[in-house]
Amino acid sequence: MSVGKNIFKTLSSLRLTVFLLAVAMALIFLGTLEQVHLGIHEVQRRYFGTWVAFIPWPGQDLAHGRGWCLILPGGYTLGVAFLINLICAHFRYFKPSWNKIGIVFIHAGIVLLIVSGFVSGLTQTESQMVLETGVPKNYSYSTQDNELVLLDTTHSTKDIVYSFPIEMVHSGAILEAPGMPLKLKVIAFYPNADLVMRAQTPNAPANLADRGAGIKMDIGVIPKHIDYAPEAMNTATAYVEVIGTDGAEGTWLVSNLMDERFPKQAFELEGHSYAIALRWKRYYMPYAFTLQKFTHERYPGTEIPKHFSSEIELNNPTTGEHRTVLISMNEPLRYAGKAFYQASFTEGERVSILQVVQNPGWTLPYWAVGLISIGLLTHFCLSLKRYLKRA
Amino acid sequence: MSKRNLAMTIVRALPALLATGLMSGLLIGCKPAPKAVVYEVAKDPVSALPPKPTMPPAAPMPILPGMAEAAAGMERPQWKVPISWLAEPLDNLRQGSWKVEGPQNSSAEITVLAFPGDVGGDLANVNRWRSQIGLTEWDETTYLAHSKKMEIDGSDCTWVVLDEPASAHKEAIAAVIMPKGPNTWFFKLKGDRAAVEAQLESFRDFVLTVNFDY
Numbered sequence: 001m002s003v004g005k006n007i008f009k010t011l012s013s014l015r016l017t018v019f020l021l022a023v024a025m026a027l028i029f030l031g032t033l034e035q036v037h038l039g040i041h042e043v044q045r046r047y048f049g050t051w052v053a054f055i056p057w058p059g060q061d062l063a064h065g066r067g068w069c070l071i072l073p074g075g076y077t078l079g080v081a082f083l084i085n086l087i088c089a090h091f092r093y094f095k096p097s098w099n100k101i102g103i104v105f106i107h108a109g110i111v112l113l114i115v116s117g118f119v120s121g122l123t124q125t126e127s128q129m130v131l132e133t134g135v136p137k138n139y140s141y142s143t144q145d146n147e148l149v150l151l152d153t154t155h156s157t158k159d160i161v162y163s164f165p166i167e168m169v170h171s172g173a174i175l176e177a178p179g180m181p182l183k184l185k186v187i188a189f190y191p192n193a194d195l196v197m198r199a200q201t202p203n204a205p206a207n208l209a210d211r212g213a214g215i216k217m218d219i220g221v222i223p224k225h226i227d228y229a230p231e232a233m234n235t236a237t238a239y240v241e242v243i244g245t246d247g248a249e250g251t252w253l254v255s256n257l258m259d260e261r262f263p264k265q266a267f268e269l270e271g272h273s274y275a276i277a278l279r280w281k282r283y284y285m286p287y288a289f290t291l292q293k294f295t296h297e298r299y300p301g302t303e304i305p306k307h308f309s310s311e312i313e314l315n316n317p318t319t320g321e322h323r324t325v326l327i328s329m330n331e332p333l334r335y336a337g338k339a340f341y342q343a344s345f346t347e348g349e350r351v352s353i354l355q356v357v358q359n360p361g362w363t364l365p366y367w368a369v370g371l372i373s374i375g376l377l378t379h380f381c382l383s384l385k386r387y388l389k390r391a
Numbered sequence: 392m393s394k395r396n397l398a399m400t401i402v403r404a405l406p407a408l409l410a411t412g413l414m415s416g417l418l419i420g421c422k423p424a425p426k427a428v429v430y431e432v433a434k435d436p437v438s439a440l441p442p443k444p445t446m447p448p449a450a451p452m453p454i455l456p457g458m459a460e461a462a463a464g465m466e467r468p469q470w471k472v473p474i475s476w477l478a479e480p481l482d483n484l485r486q487g488s489w490k491v492e493g494p495q496n497s498s499a500e501i502t503v504l505a506f507p508g509d510v511g512g513d514l515a516n517v518n519r520w521r522s523q524i525g526l527t528e529w530d531e532t533t534y535l536a537h538s539k540k541m542e543i544d545g546s547d548c549t550w551v552v553l554d555e556p557a558s559a560h561k562e563a564i565a566a567v568i569m570p571k572g573p574n575t576w577f578f579k580l581k582g583d584r585a586a587v588e589a590q591l592e593s594f595r596d597f598v599l600t601v602n603f604d605y
Binding site: 132133134135138139153155156157158159160161162163164165167168175176177178179180197199213216217262263264284 | 425427512561
């Protein structure tokens with residue numbers, strides 16, 4: 001038997017299917033156990049949204065970069081392998097015949113389902129939109145990812161945003177962007193840290209900043225391990241040096257903890273006004289939402305929510321749309337490729353929080369299930385017809 | 392399974408594993424590396440603030456370690472609270488907190504906070520309050536034209552009212568910023584416009600009773 005036939009036979013074998021299913025089960029089982037330490041998002045990223053999964057040996061602290069581990073194929077590798085196995089098996093065993101047209105649909109549906117998993121894994125973004133009553137908002141922000149931004153605020157009507165994903169921010173990195181007249185040098189980066197007022201904290205580390213809020217408030221940075229608990233907010237923090245054409249202009253302390261209560265991180269340089277920040281990654285939209293009214297109903301005599309909804313004014317200058325929409329529990333708004341779900345609200349019921357999901361492949365699972373259903377139904381009808389004929 | 396069969400199975404499986412690895416490698420190579428993004432956004436009262444509030448609201452508002460201790464250790468003044476104000480629970484930062492009802496089912500709250508330093512300066516704080524009730528930022532000139540100076544307990548304080556009935560927003564704020572030694576005290580009346588307007592006199596009388604030298 002030729003090598004090519006051997007490969008094809010192996011790739012199309014049921015043994016490979018069973019092996020892959022066993023590995024998938026092990027991965028799901030171990031990933032579920034690891035959620036205790038890493039939380040659901042980190043496990044999703046390390047076990048399933050990856051090609052190779054490094055499973056820590058019991059008692060090992062792999063989360064912080066040390067220890068023995070078991071190496072298994074990650075979710076992406078398993079998906080590709082399943083796909084190859086299914087396609088090869090189809091061509092190996094399938095004999096063209098109208099009686100087996102249902103099988104074609106079923107296989108096509110399963111392939112589409114696997115592909116839709118890839119599309120979602122690689123392209124889906126989730127973020128939150130916080131709407132205060134009466135205040136227009138045109139962006140949402142991630143609750144997982146951060147970005148380092150330099151804003152050119154010179155213009156009276158617009159800001160130019162130079163955004164660097166947090167993956168690019170590490171100690172010693174020099175950050176440049178097309179058209180950005182300055183360079184940013186990351187002096188130090190801490191994925192999680194405690195920010196303390198040095199005057200109140202004996203033995204606090206030295207302050208590396210010489211400009212901005214860090215020096216004005218004399219803030220000290222105490223690095224700490226990333227906290228993977230689902231509700232934990234890690235304080236990503238960095239010391240960033242701004243380099244102009246005449247050399248270093250100063251070092252700023254930036255952190256996603258530093259909000260409007262802190263002194264502005266703004267400066268003037270070479271005829272431009274700038275601001276610098278490390279913040280939760282933002283997703284801007286060419287339209288704005290304004291919360292008109294938030295309604296929260298409870299079951300009588302209790303504090304248990306029965307129904308909550310947001311009446312929102314949608315204003316899209318690019319299409320001229322100006323209308324009122326209602327988003328409520330289980331009734332999301334699908335608009336311009338995004339789905340807006342009613343997620344939460346704050347006390348006082350003046351602020352509504354929407355979960356914003358963008359998934360270019362969100363219709364694929366529906367098509368896949370449709371194909372599988374048609375395939376099953378067709379196969380059942382054809383089998384029934386054959387049975388009745390024999391009878 | 393004999394050793395020979397096992398070896399044969401492994402040999403037969405190798406091409407499949409290699410093919411899978413190759414395809415995985417190709418797909419990894421297709422995945423773009425993180426890179427800088429440049430875009431423009433319209434300047435608005437929200438995005439113009441450089442480090443806009445970034446904490447997801449589901450999480451409790453962070454308090455800088457040391458700030459609460461510093462606030463708790465500050466010398467507290469005496470004041471006379473109007474009888475109609477209902478006391479609310481205090482937290483690490485609030486030195487005083489009351490709730491008040493106004494006409495047409497309106498309500499407002501009065502808070503007293505103190506921080507070390509100037510917390511970014513008067514204009515930054517006033518603009519932060521303006522953004523809280525949906526108003527656009529003031530520049531230095533507009534701020535100076537709309538704020539008033541008043542003396543409270545020997546300190547040169549700033550009085551400001553953020554109330555624009557012509558706007559679509561239904562809330563208003565009245566506030567006093569009081570520098571006292573190395574710290575700054577913030578007295579704020581915030582809520583529905585009707586309640587804030589009804590309580591303006593009482594609020595002014597209240598801040599005038601603040602006394603550190605008792």
